[in-house]
Amino acid sequence: MTEPKSGASASLNAMTGFYPRWRLIKDSVARYGVIVGGLSIIAAIMLIFFYLLYVVWPLFIEPSAESVSRYLVPERALGDTAMLAVEEQNEVGVRFTENGRIIFFAAPTGQTLLIHSIVLPESARISSFADGGPEKNVAVYGLSDGRAIVLKHKYNVSYPENRRVITPVVDYPLGREPLVLDESGQALEKIAIRVDDDQTSLVAKTSDKRLILTSFEKRRSLFDDDEDFERTDSILDVPALDIAFILMDKDQRNLYLADSEGRLSFFDIADKSKPVIRQHLNVIEAGRKLTSMVFLNGSISLLIGDSGGLVAQWSVVRDARNNPAMQKIRSFKVSEQAIAGINAEQRRKGFIAVDTAGVAGIYNTTAERELIKTPVSNGMPKTVSMSPRANAFIVESEAGFMDFWSVENDHPEVSVKSLWQKVWYESYPKPDYIWQSSSASNDFEPKYSLTPLVFGTLKAAFYAMLIAVPLALMGAVYTAYFMAPRMRTLVKPGIEIMEALPTVILGFLAGLWLAPFVEEHLAGIFTLLLTMPPAVLVFAYLWQLLPGWVKHKIPDGWDAALLIPIILLSGWFAFSISVPLESWLFGGSLRHWLDAEWGIGYDQRNALVVGLAMGFAIIPTIFSIAEDAIFSVPRHLTVGSLALGATPWQTMTRVVLLTASPGIFSAIMIGLGRAVGETMIVLMATGNTPVMDLSIFQGMRTLSANIAVEMPESEVDSTHYRVLFLAALVLFLFTFVVNTLAELIRQRLREKYSSL
Structure with a gap:
């Protein structure tokens, strides 16, 4: 007979059954939690993308015009039309006749409202x-x-x-x-x-x-x-x-x-x-006649129509002697028929032109874009008038009819050319990339070129990465591979805690302290680049010449601490000798010498300041990820390499770095993403000027900083508002594409070096 189970055995069996089940439950919760979290992140990213696309999409909707009504010319017997106009709400039109009668009528129906006769x-x-x-x-x-x-x-x-x-x-x-x-x-x-x-x-x-x-x-x-x-x-x-x-x-x-x-x-x-x-x-080609001439909104440019169906824009620009002169900056081909009339929009740089065959075209000069072209009249048009809001127009024909049309044309200023190519703006001597989105006047010609903003974004990221990548990677290699463990426990957290510094504080310091400091000590900055590397190399060489009993007093992995006073002394020496060197070589001012001799101007808040400040901000990100990747290389790989006779340096370059290359590459790409998307530092330390200049001494404006500055002042659903969202979409797609390519490269590196 079997003996009954004791209480201890029953409890043990219960526990052995409970804990595996509890572990399975926790594993399931963790697994599904990770899945839900990952899918939620993907869903959030997709929602951001589709929302940006939703706001931007109206920019690319084709404009349209629709005929509302046709009626006889109001009170035609009182005289021929000298001028036709429509008020802002598109409810009342007015017809000035050649014999001094002013006839107000309902614009959609033609019903006479008031007749006034001049005395x-x-x-x-x-x-x-x-x-x-x-x-x-x-x-x-x-x-x-x-x-x-x-x-x-x-x-x-x-x-x-x-x-x-x-x-x-x-x-x-x-x-x-x-x-x-x-x-x-x-x-x-x-x-x-x-x-x-x-x-x-x-x-x-x-x-x-x-x-x-x-x-x-x-x-x-x-x-x-x-x-x-x-x-x-x-x-x-x-x-x-x-x-x-x-x-x-x-x-x-x-x-x-x-x-x-x-x-x-x-x-x-x-x-x-x-x-x-x-x-x-x-102003027209030989053999043609000038048939119409009006001002474009703002009275800076003339719109000149000829008998060949061409409308040309002539604008006042400065010639080589800085005198104002007329210059043809663009033209629009309406048809092969003569231009019968032109009427400019009152609040934008657009116009409507009709030819003698009754075909009307609506154009925007800045975008150099034909928006609408459609037949609008059965007979030869006499005159055309667009409403102040440019959402309706009236055409009068020789046959005695008026055609009233409604227009959907909310964002005519946007085209591929106006966003990405050079545009010849009014009062500018030549075509250029310009971002200048707003002004206090309706006469203003908006300039929505994204090219200088993209250029500024890449320029800021380039100089930040130029400073951050060498320092962060070299520091990561030394910290993970050569540094003593105890010293690493001090250095790594110290660098990582730098990442917690708010970028607005870094931008504030960069704009108010670093920029004036660099301007005042520009020669010292360049002298520092010339003195510090040789000082470190000379110290390292002298350290190798010291007797062994002296070097052994410093524990392995702690010898880098000896470089701290060397770096401080070489920095002090560089700034000390920079003043007499600047006086001797550059006449007392390196900035003025660069401008006089090389034509290189100096802006106080420039790419050098941004590179230093933003490089300081992204160094912890690159350092931390790269250091973890290098430190995580399996120990048996380094031990095996050393056992086979390789030196520590050979082991590091040919084994450790190759094995850690996927993580190092990820660190660089994450740092690049941080640099591209940075807002506050570039906003406060660049001067925020949308200029395209490769010089390290000139500022820039980035996509993110431009959005931060101008979004609060933009009118909801306006062209300016939607172009800012387009800039955000461009930034989103850029980072998405770069990160996707980076992930593909990282996977290839992992597959290639995983067999080491």
Whole structure:
């Protein structure tokens, strides 16, 4: 018979059954926890990617135009259209006729809302008309007796019963009495006007072929609030016989005259009493006619249409003598038919052009991009007008119809060229890569080139890695392989704790202390590079010559500590001799010598400062990972190598480093990722200027710093906002691709050297 089991045996059996099951449960929880955590990280990365793509995608949606309505020209019997315009809400349009009637109508339907007639002096008739630009909604009628009437169309908005009502009004900013421009009473055949708060200027061509310039400048008394106007009259010395177009910029400083053959005269009228001719030139090809000429938004550039269907942008740039001159910077081919009309957008650098066949094209000059091209009219167009928000336009045809169109065109400034290639911006002497995203004026031409930001990102990362990689890897090799274990327990944690320093503190110190220090001791920095390595080598050589009993007093692995005073002394020596050397060799200032002799400028916050500060920030990352990889090399490999007669140095270079190469490569790539994505250091220590200069003495702006600076001030869903997200997407894809390639290389290294 078997004896019954004792209590101890039963307890033992229970425990032996419990612990294996508990271990299996913990293993399962750990396994699934790792799986869930890993999948969650992948899901988070994918969500970040898709969110960035979601915000960026509207930049690449093709613009579209849709016909809303077609109707007869409102009150066509009252006269032919001299100017057509639409107010901001696209609800009210206005038609100025050639005989002095102003007709307001509902833009979508053509229903007449108001008719206003100007009062002409006796025996006078209308001889000319001009639009004074969209900034002030001003227009002018020239009369046959040498006088002019200035009008302004306004739109008062009210909300009775919470319903928006727009009431059109005609105002006379300079009074209802006509202004006398020509004392001799000659008819004004051509006229132009510009009005601002303090000055009004008019240019007119008279029937006896004179070109007169009249300016009214507001004067305020020092002793009371009375205002009066100082009038200035002058005659422009230019044959006015064939002038077909007269344009004056909104600042009333530049005047442009052109005839139908394409001969353009450019005047400086800043001094109204003494206009100065700047340039005579031809702006269209021989054999073609100039059919349309208007200002691009901002009045810096002219849009010139010809009989061959070409619209060219001519802009004022500085010539070799730094004088303003007209220069053709780009052109757009609308069709083979003559250009019938051009109308510029009021808030962006875009325009609409229609040809005589009724085909309209919408373009953006900065992006050099054709956005929309579509037939918009059955008959030959007479005039076209785009709304202030550029989301609608009206075309009037010779057949007596108006076509009202809506436009979806939210981000015309963005194209592959504007983002990545050189663009010739207004007022720039040549095409260039420029990032300048915002200004206080609607006339501003946004510059969204990502190229200088990518360049700055790579430049900052390059100089940081140039400083960090040698120091971190050499330190890791020595710490893991040659250093005494006790000393390693002090050095490794000390370096790793450096990684806990906030980068904002490092950036603060780099910008406020390191940058001025480097500027003041630039010669000392370079002297340090020349004195410290020889000092270390000389000390090492002398150490080998010492007797054995002296060297044996220093335990193995502790001898590197002797280099600390050598490094400190050589550093002190370098900075001490740099002052007399700088005076002797560089005339007292290395910075000024570089600028004078080599043309190398010096910016206080530059790539050298960034390299030192950001290198200090990423050294702990590279050092820690590389040191762990080297230290983890199996001991039997090093012992076997030494036993076979290899020296410690040979063992380290041919066995240890090869075996640890996957980890070392991972350390470098992680450090590169840290350098590329760093924000605060480059934001505070680079000057944050988006320039493309390889010089180590010039600053830069990186993608991450640009996002940090400009995202708070960008309007949600604006082009600026979405381009910043595009910059984030570029940074994301760059790091993703680089890390993916790095992982593939790391796996190849692991497979290659795993058999050692």
